[in-house]
Amino acid sequence: MKLDVRLPIGLMFALFGAILAGYGLAAGDAISDRSLGINVNLWWGVVLLAFGLAMLALAIRAARSGGGGASAR
């Protein structure tokens, strides 16, 4: 079986999300004036993190149920 494409995608977005959310927390609302007062790094970071983790969960579930890999639908 080849690599399950959801694995790298999930991993990358989880990392992107964690970095952005962390940066959003650290920088606070100080740099949010461009983005209409919304701490977009924090919120979109959380969205990306959730997406990444969901992809990872799907990939792991497919691998556990045997076969898995690229044969997942």
Add this chain to the structure above:
Amino acid sequence: MQQIHLGPIDYALLILYFVFVLGIGWVLRRFVRSSDDFFLSGRSIPAWIAGLAFISANLGAQEVIGMAASGAKYGIMTSHFYWVGAIPAMVFVGIFMMPFYYGSRARSVPEYLKLRFDEKTRGFNAITFAVMTVFSSGISMYALAKLLELVLGWNFHASVVLSAAVVLIYIFLGGLTSAIYNEVLQFFLIVLGFLPLVLLGLKDVGGWDGLVAKLQPVATNAGFAPGAWSDSWQHMTSPTSNPMGVEWFGMVMGLGFVLSFGYWCTDFLVVQRAMAADSMTAARRTPLIAALPKMLFPGLVILPGMIAIALHGTGGGLLPIGADGTPNYNLAVPVMLAHYFPSGMLGLGLTALMASFMSGMAGNVTAFNTVWTYDIYQSYVRPGQSDRHYLWMGHMATVFGIGASVAAAYAATRFNNIMDMLQLVFAFVNAPLFATFLLGMFWRRATGHGAFFGLLLGTAAAAIHHGLALPQTAVPGLKGAFLGAVLHTYPSEMAQNFWTAIYAWTTCFVATIVISLLTRRKKSDDELRGLVYALTPRLKDGDLPWYRQPAALGVVVLGLTLVLNLIFW
């Protein structure tokens, strides 16, 4: 415009992205054992992956930049390039044409032409296609590097070398599978990178209703009805009442039928993704799955341009003004990124732009190395070698294909006119193509001579029509009338292009029929089995659940597209 300053976190995201695309290539390298693995992923890709790659390979940086620019320049009418100029053709290729592409076991689109017609038709298609892919990836590389230079102050040479090297490495290592896997990753990155931009922009202008209100002065200032930027169909009765300068018939026939079907149904760049699918139904579902996100893309790539022009009109010159006094529409996306994204998100947006560029380029490169190796090298240069040899040639073709693209990018910096001329010639060659495939697949009497000379005559018709017509404000030359006379004046360049395509297609269609009837059929019914509709057993999908049946999926896709058209009528 003021240059965008990137912080360390932005570079961190960009580098992380590079690590992942290269890592995917590295992991996949051990699955490349035969030329079939390298060029067609061993026909093992599940439908949803092939579908997302199908759409991603088409979504180059030029589309992201260009569609936003069009959204600013013409408003929501730009969505015709999706709802009219893409979806119907994608449904058609999935349901009606894929059975022949996939079922014939042809390894490329030109090879299908060889099986169906003859060697010269294949040769013509393969050689023009190979040259075109190299140039178009070179031209988009040039455009990207220029943009990065202008917006970020990056060095032009560094941008060209870096982006080319990354794409080269991951395709060299993992072949088509690597390109496809990365295209799926790039698809999600493009969506998740531009979506927050659209959301912030919409919130800023007061939602869709606020945007419509802000676009009214833009339209009336340009001398059109107030809704010209926010209604997709209402102003198309006459070319003078909409900013595109196109009437509905020219748009539906030229763009919706000839150009769109010519691209989606015959261009190996997209068809290759479906050919790599793991089964016939997966191959047929590939373009249909791709059509679902495709129909929503106007919201992702056109809206930013519309928001930019709305803010430009009311907020005091958001877009920089070019030398000719009009706003520089091509900067709509970078300006919007800089306007709404703080450091961090800026890195994400930029990575998404980079991803769109790479997905488009990888599409070109994988299509090129396959057509070069199978249809040119194996057919004319060195036939009868071992599979190992052709696998090696595929790797080499990847290297020199990218090398040639880089050369084309540099040529574009110096010889802008030659590049424009080449693109014009490519447009002439592409315009009649769909007539050849349509007749080839659905009329068994069509002959090789008919196909070949029909194509040549169609191409000539395109050149002659273009050479005798001129858009209203243009001067004779590349824009038209190079044959010395102006027999017809079009209200816009776009209208002229659509009609050039209509003439080319019709000429090719009629000429192919006439010449076929005058020449002898060389292929027997037996040889055409699986290549022509009447001689191919019908596929039965009845035992699949409805949502996996291509025909049912196609109806759903068309229905949803109709609804979108009605909402934004």
